[in-house]
Amino acid sequence: MGSHILAGVTLITATSDSLLAGLSDTSDQTAWQAYVERYRPLLWRYGRRFGLGAAEAEDFCQDTLLAFAEGYRAGRYDRARGRLRSWLFGIARNVALKHLQRTPLEGAERSRWLERAAGEDPFAALWEKEWRLAVLRACLGEIEREVEPQTFRAFCLFAREGRAAAEVAAELDMTENAVFCARQRIVRRVRELLPSVEAVF
Amino acid sequence: MEPDGDQALWRELVEAMEFEEAAPGWLRPEPGALVAGLRILGPLGEGGMGVVFEAEQQNPRRRVALKIIRPGSSSRRLLQRFELEAKVLARLQHPGIAQVFESGTFESAVGPQPYLVLELVEGTPFLEHAAALDVGRRLRLLIAVAEAVQHAHEKGVVHRDLKPANILVDERGQPKVLDFGVARLTDDDDERTLMTRAGQVVGTLAYMAPEQLGGDPAEVDVRSDVYALGVIAYETLCGVRPHDLGGKSLSEVSRLLAEADPAWLGRVAPPCRGDVSAVVHKALAADKARRYPSAAAFAADLGRVIAKQPVEARRPTAWYQLQRLASRHRAAVAGAVAVVLVLAAGVVATSWQAFRARRAEQAALLQKQQAEEEARGARAARDFLQEILIQASPAEPGGAVLTLDRVVEIAFERLDSALFESPAVEGAVRHTLGRILIGFGRFSEGRDHLLRTVELLQRSTGSSRDQLPWALVHLAEAHLKLGEADEAERCIERALGLSESLPGEGRLLVATAANSLALARFRAGLLDEAEAGFRRAIRAYELAGGEAGAVNAAICRANLAGMLVRSGSVDEGERLFGEVLPELRRRFEGSVVLASALANRARVFEAREEWERARRLLREAHDIQVAARGEASGPAALCAVRLAWVELRAGDSSARARAEAQLAVAARALGDGHPEVQQARLLLDEAR
Numbered sequence: 082m083g084s085h086i087l088a089g090v091t092l093i094t095a096t097s098d099s100l101l102a103g104l105s106d107t108s109d110q111t112a113w114q115a116y117v118e119r120y121r122p123l124l125w126r127y128g129r130r131f132g133l134g135a136a137e138a139e140d141f142c143q144d145t146l147l148a149f150a151e152g153y154r155a156g157r158y159d160r161a162r163g164r165l166r167s168w169l170f171g172i173a174r175n176v177a178l179k180h181l182q183r184t185p186l187e188g189a190e191r192s193r194w195l196e197r198a199a200g201e202d203p204f205a206a207l208w209e210k211e212w213r214l215a216v217l218r219a220c221l222g223e224i225e226r227e228v229e230p231q232t233f234r235a236f237c238l239f240a241r242e243g244r245a246a247a248e249v250a251a252e253l254d255m256t257e258n259a260v261f262c263a264r265q266r267i268v269r270r271v272r273e274l275l276p277s278v279e280a281v282f
Numbered sequence: 283m284e285p286d287g288d289q290a291l292w293r294e295l296v297e298a299m300e301f302e303e304a305a306p307g308w309l310r311p312e313p314g315a316l317v318a319g320l321r322i323l324g325p326l327g328e329g330g331m332g333v334v335f336e337a338e339q340q341n342p343r344r345r346v347a348l349k350i351i352r353p354g355s356s357s358r359r360l361l362q363r364f365e366l367e368a369k370v371l372a373r374l375q376h377p378g379i380a381q382v383f384e385s386g387t388f389e390s391a392v393g394p395q396p397y398l399v400l401e402l403v404e405g406t407p408f409l410e411h412a413a414a415l416d417v418g419r420r421l422r423l424l425i426a427v428a429e430a431v432q433h434a435h436e437k438g439v440v441h442r443d444l445k446p447a448n449i450l451v452d453e454r455g456q457p458k459v460l461d462f463g464v465a466r467l468t469d470d471d472d473e474r475t476l477m478t479r480a481g482q483v484v485g486t487l488a489y490m491a492p493e494q495l496g497g498d499p500a501e502v503d504v505r506s507d508v509y510a511l512g513v514i515a516y517e518t519l520c521g522v523r524p525h526d527l528g529g530k531s532l533s534e535v536s537r538l539l540a541e542a543d544p545a546w547l548g549r550v551a552p553p554c555r556g557d558v559s560a561v562v563h564k565a566l567a568a569d570k571a572r573r574y575p576s577a578a579a580f581a582a583d584l585g586r587v588i589a590k591q592p593v594e595a596r597r598p599t600a601w602y603q604l605q606r607l608a609s610r611h612r613a614a615v616a617g618a619v620a621v622v623l624v625l626a627a628g629v630v631a632t633s634w635q636a637f638r639a640r641r642a643e644q645a646a647l648l649q650k651q652q653a654e655e656e657a658r659g660a661r662a663a664r665d666f667l668q669e670i671l672i673q674a675s676p677a678e679p680g681g682a683v684l685t686l687d688r689v690v691e692i693a694f695e696r697l698d699s700a701l702f703e704s705p706a707v708e709g710a711v712r713h714t715l716g717r718i719l720i721g722f723g724r725f726s727e728g729r730d731h732l733l734r735t736v737e738l739l740q741r742s743t744g745s746s747r748d749q750l751p752w753a754l755v756h757l758a759e760a761h762l763k764l765g766e767a768d769e770a771e772r773c774i775e776r777a778l779g780l781s782e783s784l785p786g787e788g789r790l791l792v793a794t795a796a797n798s799l800a801l802a803r804f805r806a807g808l809l810d811e812a813e814a815g816f817r818r819a820i821r822a823y824e825l826a827g828g829e830a831g832a833v834n835a836a837i838c839r840a841n842l843a844g845m846l847v848r849s850g851s852v853d854e855g856e857r858l859f860g861e862v863l864p865e866l867r868r869r870f871e872g873s874v875v876l877a878s879a880l881a882n883r884a885r886v887f888e889a890r891e892e893w894e895r896a897r898r899l900l901r902e903a904h905d906i907q908v909a910a911r912g913e914a915s916g917p918a919a920l921c922a923v924r925l926a927w928v929e930l931r932a933g934d935s936s937a938r939a940r941a942e943a944q945l946a947v948a949a950r951a952l953g954d955g956h957p958e959v960q961q962a963r964l965l966l967d968e969a970r
Contacts, residue, residue, distance in 0.1 A: 218298050221295070221298070268292050269288070272288070
C-alpha cells in the first residue's frame with residue numbers, strides 16, 4: 082500500500098455482492114478486511130455527524146460491523162429485499178440509537194438527536210448524504226491512481242485546503258490555467274466514474 | 283465557465299474531502315513522521331488490534347516495529363490496564379518471542395494512543411516455511427513455537443490469539459511469535475471484549491478454543507493456547523484445519539467446536555498416522571481438562587514422537603505396547619499381530635451386532651470363518667482386545683472416537699506397514715474392515731476395501747482363495763447399497779461360479795444376495811433384469827440345497843410368477859404358479875407367505891376375468907391373513923378390499939359398501955398415504 086493522499090480509500094475492484102459472498106466464509110479474512118476498509122470510514126463519519134466522540138464513533142463502527150457480520154451469517158440479509166445500503170442503514174440506525182441512549186448526555190446537540198430519534202428522517206437523510214460522499218471519495222481514490230500525482234495534488238490543495246488557484250500554481254510550479262484544468266478534469270472524471278462506482282458500492 | 287452540474291459536484295467533492303482529516307479510523311502517520319520519538323519508515327500491516335509501522339529508533343539506533351493499539355471507549359481504565367500489561371510483556375525474553383522494547387502512550391488527534399515498540403521480525407510466514415519441510419522438521423518447528431509459548435505462560439502471559447499469521451520464521455529457522463498479550467491489552471470491559479474480538483478476528487476463529495467463544499473470560503487459561511497450538515500443528519501437518527468453519531455463524535462455530543470431533547489427523551494425512559495424531563488430538567480436545575496441561579507438556583510429547591518413544595497421549599495399553607513391540611521386532615511378531623487385528627475387528631463387529639439382531643447370523647459366520655485361524659493364544663489376545671475396546675471411555679483422550687475411527691486407523695497403520703507378508707492376510711484384514719464399514723453405513727469406503735480384497739485374494743494361492751466368493755458377496759452387498767446394481771450383478775455371477783467350493787451357508791449367502799439384487803431390479807422397474815435376477819436366485823438357492831435352499835427357492839419362484847403376471851406374461855406366470863403352489867401349500871400351511879402367493883395368483887384370473895376363481899383364491903388368502911394377523915390388520919383389510927372388488931366386478935353391487943368399509947380399515951391400520959392403500963382406492967374409483 083502506498084501513501085495515498087486519500088488514505089483509507091479502497092480500490093473499488095470488488096462489488097459489494099462479492100464482498101458479501103466472501104463474508105459468509107468465516108475463514109475469508111481478506112473479504113472481511115476489504116469490507117471493513119470500505120465501510121468503516123463511512124460509518125465513522127456517520128457516527129460523528131450525530132454527535133458521537135471520536136472513540137465512541139470507533140465503538141459505533143465496531144458494533145455496527147459486528148452486528149452486520151452476525152446478521153449476514155445468520156442469513157438475515159435478503160438481497161431481493163433491497164440494496165446493501167438500506168440494510169446497513171437499518172443496523173447502523175439501531176446501533177446509533179443504543180449508543181446515544183447509553184452514553185451520558187453532553188450538550189444540546191446530542192439531546193436534540195435523541196428527541197428527533199423517534200422520527201427516522203434525520204438519520205436517513207444523513208445516511209444518504211454520507212453514502213453519497215463515500216461513493217465520491219471512492220471515485221477520487223480511483224482517479225488518484227489514474228492521473229499524474231501533480232494533477233491530483235493540485236486538486237487536493239484546491240478542494241481540501243481551499244487555497245487560491247494562484248497559490249496552488251506557485252506551490253506546484255504550474256500555471257494557474259493548469260490548476261483550473263486539473264480541477265475540471267477531475268470533476269469530469271468523477272462524473273464519468275460515478276454510475277459504475279455507485280453500482281458496485 | 284464550468285457548467286452548473288460541475289459546480290454542484292465540485293461542492294460535494296469539497297465536502298467529501300473536508301472530513302478526511304478528521305476521520306482517521308486509525309492513526310496513519312506518513313513516512314518520515316515522528317511518532318513517540320520514532321521515525322516512521324512505512325506501514326507493515328493492520329489488524330483488529332491496531333496498526334503496525336516499521337520505524338527507526340534513535341537510541342539505540344535500530345529498526346523496530348511500532349504498534350499503535352486501537353483505543354477503546356472508556357479509555358481511562360483501559361490505559362491503566364495497558365500500562366500494567368505492557369510491563370509484563372517487557373519481561374518476556376525468549377528467542378521465540380518478538381521482544382517488547384518499550385511501551386507508552388502519546389497524544390494524538392483522536393485522544394491518547396497506547397503504543398508498543400517491538401523487535402522487528404523479518405521472516406517467512408509460518409505455514410509457508412513449514413510447507414517446505416518434512417514431517418520431522420515440522421514437528422521440531424512446532425516444538426520451538428510451543429516452547430516460546432511456554433516461556434510466556436511462565437511469566438503469566440496467555441497469548442489468546444495464537445495463529446500462523448502471528449508467527450514468522452527468521453532466516454535461521456527460528457520461529458518468532460508476535461503479538462503476545464496484545465489481545466489482553468485491548469480488553470475493555472469483559473462483556474464487550476468477546477463481542478469486539480469476535481468481530482475483529484473473524485478470520486481467526488479457527489484457532490480459538492471452545493471456551494474462548496463461551497463468553498466467560500475466566501475460562502480462558504494457558505490451555506486455550508495449547509488448543510491453538512493443536513490447531514496450528516494440525517494445519518501444519520496436513521494443510522487443512524481440523525474444523526471446517528466456512529459459512530458458519532458464531533453460535534454455530536461455538537457449538538461445532540464444543541461438540542464435534544475433528545477428523546482424525548491420521549486419516550486426513552496418512553504420514554501422520556499413529557502417535558502424531560494422538561498427540562495433536564490431545565491438544566485439540568474440546569474439554570480443556572483433557573488437553574495437555576501446558577505448552578511444555580505438548581512440546582515434550584511431540585519430542586517423544588520424534589524419538590519414537592511412547593507418548594503420553596496414548597494410554598500404555600497392552601495393545602499399544604504390542605504395537606511398540608511390533609515396530610521393534612517387526613518380522614517376528616508380524617503374523618501374530620495380523621491375526622490379532624482380524625480378531626479385534628471381529629470384536630467390534632460383534633459388539634455392534636449385539637444391537638443389531640439381524641446381523642447375528644453374520645457374526646456367527648464371521649466367527650466360523652475365523653475358527654481355523656483361531657489358535658488358543660489368539661483367543662487370549664482377543665480377550666484383552668475386547669477389554670481395551672470396552673474400556674475405551676470418552677474420558678480418555680481420543681477415546682470418544684475409538685469406537686470405529688481408532689480401530690480402523692490402527693488397522694490402516696498395520697495395512698500400511700510391512701506387517702502383512704502375504705496378500706492373503708492383508709486381504710483377510712481388509713475384508714473384515716470393509717464389512718465393518720458397511721455395517722456402520724460407510725458403504726463407499728467399505729466397497730473400496732472389498733474391491734481391494736477381491737484383487738488380493740485373486741492373487742493369493744492356497745486355501746485363502748476360498749474366501750473369494752465371500753468377499754464377492756459382501757462386495758455385491760456394498761454395490762447394492764450404493765445403487766450400483768450392474769456391478770453387484772457381476773460380483774454375484776462370479777460368486778455363483780465359485781460357490782461350489784463354499785459350505786452350505788456360504789451358498790445360501792450368495793443366493794440371498796442374488797435375491798436382493800432381483801428385488802432391487804424389480805423395485806427399480808427393470809422387469810427383464812428382475813426376471814433374470816429371480817431365475818439366478820432360484821438357481822443359487824437350489825445349489826445351496828438343504829431345507830433353507832428349497833424353501834427359499836420356492837418363495838423365489840412364487841415371486842417370479844407374480845412378477846410375470848404383473849408384467850403381462852399371464853400364461854407363463856400361471857404355469858409357474860401351478861408348479862410352485864403345491865410345494866408352498868405343503869411348506870407354508872396357514873402362513874402369510876402362502877396368502878401372498880394366493881393373492882398374487884388371483885391376478886391371473888382377474889386378468890382373464892374369471893371372477894369366480896379369483897374370488898376363491900382371495901377368500902382363502904383373506905382367511906389366512908385374518909387368522910394370522912387379525913381382521914383389523916392392514917394386509918387382511920387390503921385383501922378384503924380386493925375380494926369385494928372382484929365380487930363387484932362379478933356383478934354383486936352390494937360389494938361396493940364392503941369394499942369402502944374395508945378400505946377405511948386398511949387406511950386406519952396402515953395410514954392413508956400407504957402406497958397399497960392408495961392403489962386400492964384407485965382400484966375402487968376405477969370401478970365406479
